[in-house]
Amino acid sequence: MPYIMNYKETDIINVVIAGTAGQGVISLKRLIEFAAQKAGVERILGSEPFV
Amino acid sequence: MHGLAQREGAITSHTRYQKKIFDDPRKDLQSSLICYGDADLYICLEPVESLRRGIFASNKTTFVLNDRTIPGVMITADLEKYPSLEKIQSILKEYSEEVYFLNATELALNNFNQNQQLNIIMLGFAVATGKLPFIKIIHYEEVINEWLRDPEKNIKALHLGIEEGRKIINQYTQK
Numbered sequence: 001m002p003y004i005m006n007y008k009e010t011d012i013i014n015v016v017i018a019g020t021a022g023q024g025v026i027s028l029k030r031l032i033e034f035a036a037q038k039a040g041v042e043r044i045l046g047s048e049p050f051v
Numbered sequence: 052m053h054g055l056a057q058r059e060g061a062i063t064s065h066t067r068y069q070k071k072i073f074d075d076p077r078k079d080l081q082s083s084l085i086c087y088g089d090a091d092l093y094i095c096l097e098p099v100e101s102l103r104r105g106i107f108a109s110n111k112t113t114f115v116l117n118d119r120t121i122p123g124v125m126i127t128a129d130l131e132k133y134p135s136l137e138k139i140q141s142i143l144k145e146y147s148e149e150v151y152f153l154n155a156t157e158l159a160l161n162n163f164n165q166n167q168q169l170n171i172i173m174l175g176f177a178v179a180t181g182k183l184p185f186i187k188i189i190h191y192e193e194v195i196n197e198w199l200r201d202p203e204k205n206i207k208a209l210h211l212g213i214e215e216g217r218k219i220i221n222q223y224t225q226k
Contacts, residue, residue, distance in 0.1 A: 015177075017095075021059065029066050
């Protein structure tokens with residue numbers, strides 16, 4: 001069975017986005033962050049490392 | 052400038068959010084980097100990249116992967132072997148039961164005649180897992196309309212990803 005999780009509003013949601021150059025990883029990250037802003041999320045942080 | 056986003060180079064990004072902050076700031080989200088084993092969701096646009104960043108995964112992690120492989124330079128130079136999708140899946144299953152594959156590149160090529168919509172299809176797939184709580188589909192649509200070229204096409208890609216993602220996740224939960 002999948003790991004079912006009910007999130008509280010104070011929970012921290014952690015998302016890793018991985019891919020190769022040119023696939024739109026950073027665009028996707030920013031899209032999620034901008035959508036979170038629209039949704040009234042109070043704190044949004046992210047990093048954009050190139051390894 | 053050379054060497055940062057070079058072709059086939061691995062790119063990893065962390066996104067973290069907290070809907071409501073606590074009264075006590077010590078409990079709040081403070082760092083932009085995820086702690087080891089603390090990822091709720093992995094969105095992998097290339098399968099083997101999930102293994103490269105496996106250290107952030109644990110039993111609470113859900114993996115959504117695009118099944119189209121892009122062999123890196125070590126593989127094309129015949130110095131390393133690309134693992135099979137079955138092997139990747141079996142390694143990820145050691146972390147968590149929730150490992151889902153979607154043929155997102157193929158869907159993008161078949162529906163839009165280009166693979167540019169791949170990341171939006173994968174976003175839809177990720178939304179279908181329920182691991183991006185508090186953000187509604189309408190919020191993604193607003194951002195797409197505001198920021199992206201060809202918003203109709205991208206919104207269509209988002210819904211395609213959600214639809215296909217739900218099918219895959221339902222199949223899995225019925226097993």
